[in-house]
Amino acid sequence: MSADAHDHPNFFQPQPGTKGGIASWIFSTDHKRIGMLYLYCIVAMFLVGLTLGFLIRLELIAPGRTIMGPQTYNALFTLHGVVMIFLVVIPSIPAAFGNIFLPIQIGAEDVSFPRLNIFSWWLYVTGAVLAVVSLVTGKGAPDTGWTFYVPFSAVTTTNVDVAVVAVFILGFSSILTGLNFITTLHRLRAPGMTWTRLPLFCWSLYATGWIQVLATPVLGITVLLIFAERVLGVGLFDPSRGGDPILYQHLFWIYSHPAVYIMILPAMGVISEILPVFARKPIFGYKMIAFSSLAIAFAGSLVWAHHMFVSGMSDTAVMVFSFLTFVVAIPSAIKVFNWVSTLYKGSIRVEPPLWYALAFIFLFSIGGLTGLVLGSAGTDVHVHDTYFVVAHFHYVIFGGLGFGLFGAMHYWFPKVYGRMYDKRIANWSCLIAFVGFNILYFPMFIIGLQGMPRRYYDYLPKYAEGHFISTMGSWVLAAGLLLMFWNLWRGIRHGKPVGRNPWGAATLEWMVPSPPPHHNFDAEPVVTHGPYDYTGVKPDA
Amino acid sequence: MHEHRDYEGAKIGMWLFLFTEVLLFGGLFLLYAVYLHRYPAEFHAAGKDLSRIFGTANTIVLITSSLFMALAISALQRGKVLLSQRLVLLTVALAGVFLVNKFFEWSAKISHGIYPDSPALLKLPPGEMVFFNLYYLMTGLHGIHVIIGGAVLLYGWHLMRAGRVTPEHFVFLENGGLYWHLVDLVWIYLFPLFYLVV
Numbered sequence: 001m002s003a004d005a006h007d008h009p010n011f012f013q014p015q016p017g018t019k020g021g022i023a024s025w026i027f028s029t030d031h032k033r034i035g036m037l038y039l040y041c042i043v044a045m046f047l048v049g050l051t052l053g054f055l056i057r058l059e060l061i062a063p064g065r066t067i068m069g070p071q072t073y074n075a076l077f078t079l080h081g082v083v084m085i086f087l088v089v090i091p092s093i094p095a096a097f098g099n100i101f102l103p104i105q106i107g108a109e110d111v112s113f114p115r116l117n118i119f120s121w122w123l124y125v126t127g128a129v130l131a132v133v134s135l136v137t138g139k140g141a142p143d144t145g146w147t148f149y150v151p152f153s154a155v156t157t158t159n160v161d162v163a164v165v166a167v168f169i170l171g172f173s174s175i176l177t178g179l180n181f182i183t184t185l186h187r188l189r190a191p192g193m194t195w196t197r198l199p200l201f202c203w204s205l206y207a208t209g210w211i212q213v214l215a216t217p218v219l220g221i222t223v224l225l226i227f228a229e230r231v232l233g234v235g236l237f238d239p240s241r242g243g244d245p246i247l248y249q250h251l252f253w254i255y256s257h258p259a260v261y262i263m264i265l266p267a268m269g270v271i272s273e274i275l276p277v278f279a280r281k282p283i284f285g286y287k288m289i290a291f292s293s294l295a296i297a298f299a300g301s302l303v304w305a306h307h308m309f310v311s312g313m314s315d316t317a318v319m320v321f322s323f324l325t326f327v328v329a330i331p332s333a334i335k336v337f338n339w340v341s342t343l344y345k346g347s348i349r350v351e352p353p354l355w356y357a358l359a360f361i362f363l364f365s366i367g368g369l370t371g372l373v374l375g376s377a378g379t380d381v382h383v384h385d386t387y388f389v390v391a392h393f394h395y396v397i398f399g400g401l402g403f404g405l406f407g408a409m410h411y412w413f414p415k416v417y418g419r420m421y422d423k424r425i426a427n428w429s430c431l432i433a434f435v436g437f438n439i440l441y442f443p444m445f446i447i448g449l450q451g452m453p454r455r456y457y458d459y460l461p462k463y464a465e466g467h468f469i470s471t472m473g474s475w476v477l478a479a480g481l482l483l484m485f486w487n488l489w490r491g492i493r494h495g496k497p498v499g500r501n502p503w504g505a506a507t508l509e510w511m512v513p514s515p516p517p518h519h520n521f522d523a524e525p526v527v528t529h530g531p532y533d534y535t536g537v538k539p540d541a
Numbered sequence: 542m543h544e545h546r547d548y549e550g551a552k553i554g555m556w557l558f559l560f561t562e563v564l565l566f567g568g569l570f571l572l573y574a575v576y577l578h579r580y581p582a583e584f585h586a587a588g589k590d591l592s593r594i595f596g597t598a599n600t601i602v603l604i605t606s607s608l609f610m611a612l613a614i615s616a617l618q619r620g621k622v623l624l625s626q627r628l629v630l631l632t633v634a635l636a637g638v639f640l641v642n643k644f645f646e647w648s649a650k651i652s653h654g655i656y657p658d659s660p661a662l663l664k665l666p667p668g669e670m671v672f673f674n675l676y677y678l679m680t681g682l683h684g685i686h687v688i689i690g691g692a693v694l695l696y697g698w699h700l701m702r703a704g705r706v707t708p709e710h711f712v713f714l715e716n717g718g719l720y721w722h723l724v725d726l727v728w729i730y731l732f733p734l735f736y737l738v739v
Binding site for chain 1: 547549550553554557558560561562563564565566567568569571572575576579580583657658663666667668669670671674675677678682
């Protein structure tokens with residue numbers, strides 16, 4: 001510990017005059033501690049989701065029964081979806097790294113509503129516990145898929161009731177985080193931190209916050225309606241009672257499509273932080289990147305029905321939604337081009353966070369472009385509900401958000417823990433995960449185009465080769481990820497201590513000690529330059 | 542650590558929360574719009590079964606309660622704490638009147654066998670079933686909000702008595718009032734949709 005540790009204990013150490021202990025974490029109102037609580041929960045849930053996905057792949061290695069029966073398989077892919085979407089991906093970067101770094105990046109002491117912040121973590125834990133309870137109680141684990149489509153979700157005897165209540169509570173948690181961030185960004189920016197000096201990570205969280213606030217309530221009412229349908233027999237989606245199941249799909253996707261932008265926008269913000277630091281030059285097109293986050297949030301809210309091209313819609317509606325889907329590609333492409341331009345003629349220093357960022361750009365570009373195949377009504381009819389969709393989704397969310405999250409972990413690790421992980425192993429784990437990822441998901445594009453339907457327990461022999469390669473890839477990917485987590489874990493305990501600014505970054509979090517002290521700043525900082533102005537900034541370790 | 546007070550921030554947070562409430566009900570209003578378009582005649586027939594007298598009475602009760610709420614806040618701002626406390630209690634009392642009214646209205650319907658999943662309801666034409674299901678869901682969800690709003694205002698009253706909501710620091714009551722106006726506003730839409738336009 002450094003000499004001033006007694007005067008300014010870091011946020012892991014107890015506050016002066018207190019003993020610390022578990023209660024000082026789980027009832028803490030410190031945004032950094034809450035962020036760490038989220039981070040550990042999210043990593044734990046990620047490992048659960050990873051295991052479930054791993055088992056699904058293992059079952060699919062060969063046609064016919066391999067390790068589990070069809071009902072177990074249905075429950076596993078439902079859980080894989082629910083755990084990964086609602087417990088990992090939606091909270092991931094905003095709730096963990098957003099909580100830890102958003103206030104520091106804008107020079108604030110905390111978020112606007114610290115007590116609401118810890119309340120939202122408790123809601124998250126409640127939702128997670130209920131999700132687990134839904135597995136082991138009632139008549140079996142939910143088997144509907146994470147989309148809970150009616151009419152099946154209304155009639156299945158499995159424990160959907162508890163699962164949808166869990167989703168409702170998790171949605172509430174997500175709303176409170178978004179609301180907190182928007183208010184914080186409006187009210188607590190330090191003097192001189194103008195909107196155009198805001199780090200792009202904050203801009204992406206701002207756009208995400210608006211989607212969380214405006215889209216999540218619709219999911220809330222949708223899952224409540226499933227609950228009402230099952231428990232009270234209300235039947236608003238039941239054709240025998242005058243209802244229309246298609247309306248469920250509309251309501252569900254009105255939330256769940258914007259939700260994929262809740263997932264990807266913060267990861268894009270992380271990439272926008274990492275690239276200029278390691279290219280040693282200001283980000284190219286700052287204003288366009290900031291603006292494109294808002295444009296994605298806005299346009300992304302108007303495209304939900306592209307999930308329903310084969311559900312029965314008028315041709316006019318299909319064309320409108322198809323067109324709007326293409327529109328979203330524009331701000332996404334603006335980001336990608338600006339990132340590449342940032343690297344162009346930079347004096348690039350290759351470090352692990354940059355590798356993850358480059359993997360993000362590569363995988364996200366594949367995911368994004370195949371999204372256009374699905375957004376175009378003609379081709380969608382062919383590949384709808386096939387493995388092509390599974391591959392596209394995982395390229396965007398796992399290749400995008402996932403690698404963005406890993407990039408964030410490697411980028412901010414020295415700041416959070418005051419230590420550095422083994423960079424060589426970090427590079428290797430990134431490479432192994434990247435290779436495994438492509439072996440796992442790329443064959444899915446091909447068998448998807450050949451007509452392999454998603455969510456099926458069994459398949460025709462002609463798809464066997466693709467499934468076999470894919471399962472092989474899942475082993476490589478899992479090995480890479482375990483190596484990565486092990487390396488980080490070892491870095492926490494034995495890593496080489498680092499100073500305030502090991503990467504030579506210019507945003508405010510690198511001006512405070514590593515790990516940051518309880519109140520972040522000794523005195524409120526006054527911001528005099530932009531977040532990517534590296535004049536005179538040098539790495540100190 | 543200095544105490545952090547940011548009224549502007551607290552109000553921004555509250556308005557964002559109110560957006561989420563509007564969108565929560567928005568999902569149901571969307572369903573209402575679609576089904577009204579699909580079953581205009583059935584909605585008309587079923588709407589006649591609802592008591593306009595009850596509905597009108599409840600509308601008057603809620604609008605009056607909103608008035609008392611607004612008066613309570615301006616009373617507090619002008620330093621009349623006791624008056625403000627009484628006005629808040631009056632608001633809560635009217636919330637109670639609304640709920641009692643609603644109880645009788647629902648009871649009357651239920652005693653005629655009209656409630657979700659009831660044998661009598663299932664014999665009705667599909668459009669009327671949808672109407673009554675929506676009626677119970679939307680007024681039920683609204684009723685829950687009335688209960689929450691009443692509880693929040695009672696807590697505000699308690700804070701005033703404890704001296705923690707004062708003429709200088711009244712943002713809790715103001716935000717509680719905003720919530721109450723939203724509850725009122727939702728009813729202002731529910732009332733014509735179920736009792737008048739069909």
